[in-house]
Amino acid sequence: MRDVHTKxxxxxxxxxxxxxGGVVGVDEVSVLIGGKAGDGxxxxxxxxxxxxxxxxxxxxxxxxxxxLIKGGHNFAVVxxxxxxxxxxxxxxxxxxxLDQETLRRHVAEVKPTTVxxxxxxxxxxxxxxxxxxxxxxxxxASDLMGNTCxxxxxxxxxxxxxxxxxxxxxxxxxKETSLNIAVAxxxxxxxxxxxxxxxxxxxxxPLPLLTGNEAIGLGLAASGLDLFIAYPMTPTSNLLHFLAExxxxxxxxxxxxxxxIAVILMALGAAYAxxxxxxxxxxxxxxxxxxxxxxxxxxxxxxIVVMGQRAGPSTGLPTYSAQTELLFVLNAGHGEFPRLVVAxxxxxxxxxxxxxxxxxxxxxxxxxxxxVDKTLCEGSFSCGPDDLIQLxxxxxxxxxxxxxxxxxxxxxxxxxxxxxxxxxxxxxxxNSYSHDEAGITSEDSGTATMMVEKRIRKGESLAxxxxxxxxxxxxxxxxxxxxxxxxxxMGGVCREVAEHLGxxxxxxxxxxxxxxxxxxxxxxxxxxxxxxxxxxTGQLAHLFAAHGIRVHHQIHRVxxxxxxxxxxxxxxxxxxx
Amino acid sequence: xxxxxSLITDAQxxxxxxxxNFAIQHSLKAILTDLQGEERDLSNVVLVSGIGxxxxxxxxxxxxxxxxxxxxxxPVATGIVLANPQLNVICCAGDGDMYAEGLDHLIxxxxxxxxxxxxVHDNRVYGLTTGQYTPTSxxxxxxxxxxxxxxxxxxxxxxxVLASGGTFVARSYTGRPAHLKRVLSAALSHKGFSxxxxxxxxxxxxxxxxxxxxxxxxVQDNEEDLNAAWSYVNAWDYNTDAxxxxxxxxKEDLPPDPSRxxxxxxxxxxxxxxxxxxxxxxxxxx
Numbered sequence: 001m002r003d004v005h006t007k008x009x010x011x012x013x014x015x016x017x018x019x020x021g022g023v024v025g026v027d028e029v030s031v032l033i034g035g036k037a038g039d040g041x042x043x044x045x046x047x048x049x050x051x052x053x054x055x056x057x058x059x060x061x062x063x064x065x066x067x068l069i070k071g072g073h074n075f076a077v078v079x080x081x082x083x084x085x086x087x088x089x090x091x092x093x094x095x096x097x098l099d100q101e102t103l104r105r106h107v108a109e110v111k112p113t114t115v116x117x118x119x120x121x122x123x124x125x126x127x128x129x130x131x132x133x134x135x136x137x138x139x140x141a142s143d144l145m146g147n148t149c150x151x152x153x154x155x156x157x158x159x160x161x162x163x164x165x166x167x168x169x170x171x172x173x174x175k176e177t178s179l180n181i182a183v184a185x186x187x188x189x190x191x192x193x194x195x196x197x198x199x200x201x202x203x204x205x206p207l208p209l210l211t212g213n214e215a216i217g218l219g220l221a222a223s224g225l226d227l228f229i230a231y232p233m234t235p236t237s238n239l240l241h242f243l244a245e246x247x248x249x250x251x252x253x254x255x256x257x258x259x260x261i262a263v264i265l266m267a268l269g270a271a272y273a274x275x276x277x278x279x280x281x282x283x284x285x286x287x288x289x290x291x292x293x294x295x296x297x298x299x300x301x302x303x304i305v306v307m308g309q310r311a312g313p314s315t316g317l318p319t320y321s322a323q324t325e326l327l328f329v330l331n332a333g334h335g336e337f338p339r340l341v342v343a344x345x346x347x348x349x350x351x352x353x354x355x356x357x358x359x360x361x362x363x364x365x366x367x368x369x370x371x372v373d374k375t376l377c378e379g380s381f382s383c384g385p386d387d388l389i390q391l392x393x394x395x396x397x398x399x400x401x402x403x404x405x406x407x408x409x410x411x412x413x414x415x416x417x418x419x420x421x422x423x424x425x426x427x428x429x430x431n432s433y434s435h436d437e438a439g440i441t442s443e444d445s446g447t448a449t450m451m452v453e454k455r456i457r458k459g460e461s462l463a464x465x466x467x468x469x470x471x472x473x474x475x476x477x478x479x480x481x482x483x484x485x486x487x488x489x490m491g492g493v494c495r496e497v498a499e500h501l502g503x504x505x506x507x508x509x510x511x512x513x514x515x516x517x518x519x520x521x522x523x524x525x526x527x528x529x530x531x532x533x534x535x536x537t538g539q540l541a542h543l544f545a546a547h548g549i550r551v552h553h554q555i556h557r558v559x560x561x562x563x564x565x566x567x568x569x570x571x572x573x574x575x576x577x
Numbered sequence: 578x579x580x581x582x583s584l585i586t587d588a589q590x591x592x593x594x595x596x597x598n599f600a601i602q603h604s605l606k607a608i609l610t611d612l613q614g615e616e617r618d619l620s621n622v623v624l625v626s627g628i629g630x631x632x633x634x635x636x637x638x639x640x641x642x643x644x645x646x647x648x649x650x651x652p653v654a655t656g657i658v659l660a661n662p663q664l665n666v667i668c669c670a671g672d673g674d675m676y677a678e679g680l681d682h683l684i685x686x687x688x689x690x691x692x693x694x695x696x697v698h699d700n701r702v703y704g705l706t707t708g709q710y711t712p713t714s715x716x717x718x719x720x721x722x723x724x725x726x727x728x729x730x731x732x733x734x735x736x737x738v739l740a741s742g743g744t745f746v747a748r749s750y751t752g753r754p755a756h757l758k759r760v761l762s763a764a765l766s767h768k769g770f771s772x773x774x775x776x777x778x779x780x781x782x783x784x785x786x787x788x789x790x791x792x793x794x795x796v797q798d799n800e801e802d803l804n805a806a807w808s809y810v811n812a813w814d815y816n817t818d819a820x821x822x823x824x825x826x827x828k829e830d831l832p833p834d835p836s837r838x839x840x841x842x843x844x845x846x847x848x849x850x851x852x853x854x855x856x857x858x859x860x861x862x863x
Contacts, residue, residue, distance in 0.1 A: 251849030269656020
C-alpha cells in the first residue's frame with residue numbers, strides 16, 4: 001500500500017496569494033465549484049455542503065447544469081449560514097474551478113477577498129493553483145477523482161479539520177472509498193490553510209441534507225403513499241429514482257410506464273382500488289396528464305401530481321427553473337372541479353405539505369398538485385427536526401356509506417363515502433360521464449345539475465378545511481406597509497430581502513382553494529404590493545387580482561436562474577426608492 | 578346460498594337492435610352467472626370500459642366498474658391490478674378506443690404481461706360518433722370523415738399483440754355466442770395478459786353479418802407454437818378476402834417474475850415501517 005501520509009507541500013507559488021487571505025469576515029460562507037458535466041460537480045458540491053454541516057452551519061445548495069451528459073458547464077453554489085436560507089449570494093468566498101471555463105464564466109462572482117482555487121493543469125489565473133493531476137498520478141487514481149482532490153484542497157484552505165473531511169468522504173463516497181481517501185489526504189496535506197472558516201455559533205449536531213425531490217418523497221411516504229408512478233422528466237426524475245431506490249423499505253410500488261397519459265390513469269386505477277398513488281412530472285408531461293386530471297375531477301378519485309416547473313414553453317430550458325405553470329395547474333383539465341394546489345418553498349414545507357396534500361386529497365377525493373420547480377426539486381437544504389413535522393390537520397368526520405351503496409351519494413358536504421372494491425356489500429361504479437348517485441351514466445338535466453352542485457359543495461368543504469390551516473407564510477417587518485408577494489421557492493430569497501429592507505413578505509403556500517381571507521388579512525393595510533415571480537406575465541399577480549388584491553409592481557426573472565439575494569435587493573430597492 | 582342480485586342494472590339499454598354488443602354482454606353475464614354458481618365472490622371482478630358504444634356495458638352490468646375515457650382502459654386497469662392483484666379485471670374497449678387513441682397502452686400491456694383480460698369490441702367503425710373509419714376498417718371504407726374512401730390499409734391487431742409479447746391471443750365473433758363464451762372464459766382464466774379480439778357487427782354503420790357468416794372458421798386452439806400462432810393471425814389481414822379463423826391462437830404461461838412491472842410484491846400494512854425507513858434515510862443524508 002502506498003504511503004499516503006507523506007508530507008508534501010505544493011510549490012510555494014501556488015500559495016503566493018494566500019498571504020493576503022484571512023478569516024472569512026462574516027458569519028456565513030459561500031462556495032462555488034464548477035467544471036464540465038462528468039466532473040462530478042454535484043457530488044463535489046454536496047461534499048462541500050456536508051463539511052459545513054459538520055461545522056454547525058445550515059446549507060442551501062443550488063446546482064446549475066445544462067441538458068447534456070458530457071461537456072458543457074456545471075456548477076454548484078453552497079451557501080452555509082447559521083440560520084436556514086433559501087437563496088444564494090451574488091458573490092462567493094471560495095471559487096473552485098476544475099476548468100478554465102469556470103474561471104471565465106464566474107468572474108462576476110469573485111470579490112477581492114474571494115479565494116479562487118483552480119485545477120493547475122486545466123486553468124490559469126487562479127490565485128491558488130491546485131496540482132490535481134500530480135496528486136492523482138502520485139496516488140494512481142483516475143481523473144474521476146479530480147473533484148475529491150479539489151474538495152480536499154479546499155477543505156485545507158478553509159481550515160476544515162482532516163477528521164471532518166475523512167468522515168464526509170467515508171460516509172458519502174461509496175465507490176473506491178479508500179482510494180478517494182488517499183487522494184484527499186494527499187491533496188489536503190499538500191495544501192495550506194488560506195482563509196479559515198470558523199465553526200458556526202452553537203454546537204448543533206450536523207443536519208441531514210435533503211433535496212426538494214427527496215423531501216416530497218419522504219412526506220408522501222410518511223403519509224401512507226402506496227404507489228409512485230412516473231415517466232422520467234427533469235426536474236422530478238430524481239424523485240422517481242429516489243423512491244425506486246427506497247421502494248422496499250418505504251413499502252412502495254414504483255412504476256415507470258409508457259408515457260404520462262398512462263402514468264396518471266394508472267394512478268387513478270390504483271386509487272379506485274384503494275391504494276394511495278402519486279405521480280411526478282414537469283409541464284410537458286402534465287400537458288399529457290390533463291385528460292386524466294379532468295377524469296379525476298369527474299370520477300372524484302384522489303391523485304397527487306408532483307409538478308416540477310422548468311422553463312418552457314415546450315422543451316424550453318429543460319434543466320432550468322421557472323414559475324410559469326401556476327395558472328396552468330390552477331386551470332388544468334377541461335370542465336370545472338375542485339382541486340388542491342400547494343407550493344412549498346423549501347424542503348421542510350415540501351415534506352409537510354406533501355404529507356398533508358396526500359391526506360386531504362384522499363379525504364376530499366380530489367386531485368392535488370404539489371407545485372415545485374427545478375430550484376427546489378434539485379436543490380439541497382439542511383433539514384432539522386422542526387422541518388419534518390405534521391401540520392395540525394384534523395380529518396373531517398364523514399358519514400359512513402349507506403347500502404345499497406351509492407358511490408356518488410348526494411351528501412351535504414359533497415364528499416360521498418368512497419368504498420374501494422372488493423367489498424361484498426357494494427358494487428362500486430365510477431364514471432367519467434355525468435352520472436347519477438349510483439355512478440351510472442345520466443344525461444338528465446336535474447341529475448347533471450345535482451352532481452355539479454355536489455362537486456361545488458365538495459370544493460367549498462375543501463376550502464373550509466384549507467382555511468383552518470397555516471396557508472400563508474409571513475416574514476419581514478410586520479410594521480411595514482410595503483409587502484412582497486411570491487410563491488414557491490421565491491419564498492427563500494424574498495424573506496431575506498424583506499428582512500434586509502425592513503419590508504414584509506407574504507406568501508400563500510396553498511394556491512387552490514385560494515386562502516382569500518388569510519391573504520387579505522395580511523395584505524389589507526399595505527400601501528404597496530410588489531410581486532416577485534420567475535415568469536414573464538405575473539401569474540401570481542393575476543391570481544391576487546382575481547381575489548381583489550391590487551399588485552402595484554411586478555418583478556420578473558425569466559432566464560431560468562434563481563435570483564441572487566443582492567440582485568433582488570437591488571430590484572426591490574429600485575421599486576420602493 | 579343467498580339470493581344473488583341481478584347482474585343487470587336498471588339502466589335503460591340504448592344499443593341499436595341487432596348490435597353485436599348484446600352478444601358480448603350476454604357472454605360476460607353468462608360467465609359471471611357461472612362464477613356465482615361456483616359461489617365465487619363477484620365483488621372481486623372489476624370491469625373497465627373506454628368511451629364508445631361498447632363502453633355502455635359498464636352501465637349495464639351490475640358489477641364494479643370504472644367507466645374511463647377514450648383509449649385509456651388499459652392504464653386504468655393496470656393501476657387496479659398493481660394496487661390489488663387479487664382483483665379480476667376485464668377491460669372492454671372499442672376498436673377506435675384501443676387501436677387508435679390508446680394503441681401505445683396495448684403494446685405495453687402486452688409487453689408487461691399484466692394479469693388482466695382485454696375484450697376488444699371490434700365493429701371496425703366508430704358508432705357513437707356516427708360512422709367514421711377505424712384502424713381496422715378496410716381500404717376503400719367510406720365513412721363520414723373519408724367520403725371518397727380510405728386509402729390506407731388496416732392494422733392487424735392480433736399480429737400486433739403477438740409481436741408485442743401477448744401471452745393469450747384469441748379472436749371470436751359475436752355471431753358465434755358459444756365460441757365467444759368459451760374464449761372469454763379461457764381468457765379470464767389465463768394468468769397474464771389476455772387479449773380477445775371480438776369481431777362484431779355495427780347494425781347501423783357497418784353491418785357485416787353476411788360477410789362474417791360466410792368466412793369465419795373455428796379452428797383448433799393452439800398453445801405455445803409460435804409459428805402456428807403466426808399462421809392463424811396472418812390468415813386474414815382485415816382487408817382482403819379470406820377465411821377468418823376464430824379461436825385461441827396463442828397461449829403461453831410465463832413464470833411469475835417478481836421483478837416484472839406489476840408483479841412486484843406489495844408490502845403494505847403492518848409489514849411497513851415507514852418511520853424507521855425515513856429515519857434511516859435521514860441518517861444517511863447527514
